[in-house]
Amino acid sequence: MIANNKNQTTSLSQAGVDGHLFMPTMARITSVQQMTALEKVFKLELPDGLSLGNRPGQFVEVSVLGVGEAPISISSSPSRSNGNFEVCVRKVGDVTSAMHTLEPGDTVGIRGPFGRGFPIEKFRGKDLLFAPGGLGLAPLRSLINQVLDDRALFNRVTILYGARSPSEMLFKDDLEEWSRRSDVDLFVTVDRGDETWKGNVGVITTLFRQVSLYPRNTVAAVCGPPVMYRFVLMELLGKGLSEGNIYLSLERHMKCGVGKCGHCQINNVYACQSGPVFPYSEIKGMEEAL
Amino acid sequence: MSLTILKKQDLSEFVRNLLPLYRVGGPVQTNGGYSFQVIEDPEDLKLEYTTTILPPKKFLMPPKETLFEFDDAHNGKIHVPEMDPPTVIFGVHTCDVHAIQLLDHVFSTTYEDPNYTNRRKQTIIISVECLTPCDENSFCKSMGTLSADEGFDLHLVDLGDAYAVDAGTEAGQGLLQYAKTKPALPEDLQSLNNVLSEKWPHFPYRLDFDVSDLPSLLSMSMKNPLWEELGERCLACAACTNVCPTCFCFNVKDEIDLNLTSGERVRMWDSCQLDDFATVAGGHNFRKSRALRQRHRFMRKGKYILGAHNFLGCVGCGRCARACLVDITPVGVFNELYRRREV
Numbered sequence: 022m023i024a025n026n027k028n029q030t031t032s033l034s035q036a037g038v039d040g041h042l043f044m045p046t047m048a049r050i051t052s053v054q055q056m057t058a059l060e061k062v063f064k065l066e067l068p069d070g071l072s073l074g075n076r077p078g079q080f081v082e083v084s085v086l087g088v089g090e091a092p093i094s095i096s097s098s099p100s101r102s103n104g105n106f107e108v109c110v111r112k113v114g115d116v117t118s119a120m121h122t123l124e125p126g127d128t129v130g131i132r133g134p135f136g137r138g139f140p141i142e143k144f145r146g147k148d149l150l151f152a153p154g155g156l157g158l159a160p161l162r163s164l165i166n167q168v169l170d171d172r173a174l175f176n177r178v179t180i181l182y183g184a185r186s187p188s189e190m191l192f193k194d195d196l197e198e199w200s201r202r203s204d205v206d207l208f209v210t211v212d213r214g215d216e217t218w219k220g221n222v223g224v225i226t227t228l229f230r231q232v233s234l235y236p237r238n239t240v241a242a243v244c245g246p247p248v249m250y251r252f253v254l255m256e257l258l259g260k261g262l263s264e265g266n267i268y269l270s271l272e273r274h275m276k277c278g279v280g281k282c283g284h285c286q287i288n289n290v291y292a293c294q295s296g297p298v299f300p301y302s303e304i305k306g307m308e309e310a311l
Numbered sequence: 312m313s314l315t316i317l318k319k320q321d322l323s324e325f326v327r328n329l330l331p332l333y334r335v336g337g338p339v340q341t342n343g344g345y346s347f348q349v350i351e352d353p354e355d356l357k358l359e360y361t362t363t364i365l366p367p368k369k370f371l372m373p374p375k376e377t378l379f380e381f382d383d384a385h386n387g388k389i390h391v392p393e394m395d396p397p398t399v400i401f402g403v404h405t406c407d408v409h410a411i412q413l414l415d416h417v418f419s420t421t422y423e424d425p426n427y428t429n430r431r432k433q434t435i436i437i438s439v440e441c442l443t444p445c446d447e448n449s450f451c452k453s454m455g456t457l458s459a460d461e462g463f464d465l466h467l468v469d470l471g472d473a474y475a476v477d478a479g480t481e482a483g484q485g486l487l488q489y490a491k492t493k494p495a496l497p498e499d500l501q502s503l504n505n506v507l508s509e510k511w512p513h514f515p516y517r518l519d520f521d522v523s524d525l526p527s528l529l530s531m532s533m534k535n536p537l538w539e540e541l542g543e544r545c546l547a548c549a550a551c552t553n554v555c556p557t558c559f560c561f562n563v564k565d566e567i568d569l570n571l572t573s574g575e576r577v578r579m580w581d582s583c584q585l586d587d588f589a590t591v592a593g594g595h596n597f598r599k600s601r602a603l604r605q606r607h608r609f610m611r612k613g614k615y616i617l618g619a620h621n622f623l624g625c626v627g628c629g630r631c632a633r634a635c636l637v638d639i640t641p642v643g644v645f646n647e648l649y650r651r652r653e654v
Contacts, residue, residue, distance in 0.1 A: 036423070044378075086576075090565075127385075128386070246593060274592065281559070284589065289614070309603065
């Protein structure tokens with residue numbers, strides 16, 4: 022267990038505040054950016070110079086006192102933390118709807134960071150393939166920017182992003198930056214185009230036809246809606262990637278984040294502790310995982 | 312620590328001496344049965360009871376408890392609630408002792424959950440030896456919970472007109488200063504041995520196989536059609552998990568006061584049998600059917616929890632079998648899986 026003595030550590034403790042496991046630390050909203058009709062990005066600052074100390078792929082429990090708490094993935098890269106971190110929040114339930122009414126200066130409770138993130142140290146020297154679908158870009162953005170900030174450590178970087186429509190595309194500034202870089206191959210598709218859209222139309226799997234991979238040296242990181250995984254897995258396995266080199270971030274409703282409440286359980290595994298990121302080799306054949 | 316003898320006529324005085332110092336809980340007679348309650352009158356305590364609808368878990372993990380309180384939702388002023396008083400629970404059957412040992416493990420490993428462990432640290436458990444089966448639904452002998460070597464502070468065995476009292480911990484030994492006990496004589500020990508050896512034949516084995524085979528039986532039963540049949544019958548009412556001594560899943564909610572400023576965050580028992588338990592924000596439900604939820608329940612009891620915590624998740628108390636309106640029982644399910652196993 023991590024000590025919660027602020028003199029000894031500058032990172033937020035996963036064990037809560039002063040030994041109270043479920044006690045959040047209040048963080049200040051420093052900016053709010055409306056990203057789409059449904060999604061806003063909140064930049065948050067922890068008190069007393071605490072840092073989040075997260076790794077890409079982890080999540081936090083975000084509280085709006087009086088409304089409740091919800092697990093939200095961290096969308097900013099630890100390499101760009103600067104004392105802040107970002108969460109991209111889709112307005113879909115009580116807590117997230119309440120968050121959407123908040124403004125800079127307001128506070129939210131934070132617990133975490135929780136879970137096993139992406140094992141970025143195993144990605145060194147590899148060709149990296151990122152396949153975010155929809156809101157799955159939020160956690161993968163954290164990983165992608167971490168990789169790009171240490172670009173020399175990795176080989177090819179390919180990003181395949183699928184969104185429902187042009188107006189639902191997230192993190193357009195990042196997408197533009199990635200598209201400009203000569204050391205990143207970015208492919209974007211939308212399920213349904215509109216009059217302004219000149220790019221690919223079709224689900225994310227249609228992008229796989231446009232990329233050629235060296236399967237033995239490629240690691241893939243996938244995050245998207247539950248329905249996406251089966252089809253993306255077929256493409257990746259079909260291209261010859263090994264099961265241990267495909268990392269999937271699974272969505273579950275982690276109510277406690279600390280392996281107790283049972284909501285995120287997949288067989289004998291608590292996704293909040295052993296996941297949400299799993300190599301496919303660990304969950305292959307596991308009932309109810311995908 | 313040695314064996315002592317407490318005369319039955321001195322039990323009430325023991326309880327009376329504890330009342331000013333502890334919250335005392337134990338089985339009392341209620342309409343048509345027994346129930347664990349806070350004892351106010353020592354005469355209400357009934358140690359020779361069959362079973363209860365809810366296990367003594369409710370003293371350690373109440374159906375609903377406050378995690379923290381906030382004075383002002385907007386400025387985030389949070390404080391922790393007062394702790395429950397030190398508690399002595401009388402009359403815990405050994406199946407429930409085993410269940411509490413599992414809960415202790417769950418709430419103290421990886422992350423210690425102080426809402427449970429603080430309460431647990433100041434709880435003294437006085438168990439009683441079961442001498443006859445509660446009813447036809449209990450299957451403690453098959454689950455290996457008909458006795459307990461540890462997990463209690465004091466353990467009582469009914470010798471007729473007195474209890475043999477075994478102290479399992481220093482805390483239990485210390486509590487005996489409030490009881491009028493005397494050292495056990497050789498004839499008391501003989502009487503204890505007789506009672507303990509005579510009780511075993513009264514308890515039937517109800518599983519058709521050895522419980523050590525249960526995890527592997529379940530492993531090979533993931534795709535057994537029985538789950539679909541149970542799903543057809545199950546009402547998804549969650550009675551089974553609500554009465555279970557080893558179920559610990561919970562929901563977390565905020566309750567705000569009428570002033571819309573102060574309030575509290577509470578946790579309450581939840582159930583994997585309810586429709587939306589495994590539903591995520593986007594609406595996808597990972598265990599949509601009652602069949603999948605029943606399978607999850609039994610897999611968890613006989614296999615998943617064993618993998619995660621090294622304790623079986625079922626102690627054979629039979630409460631879920633009594634509570635089920637459509638007669639889905641662990642004995643029935645496990646034996647049917649055994650009958651249909653593919654060899």
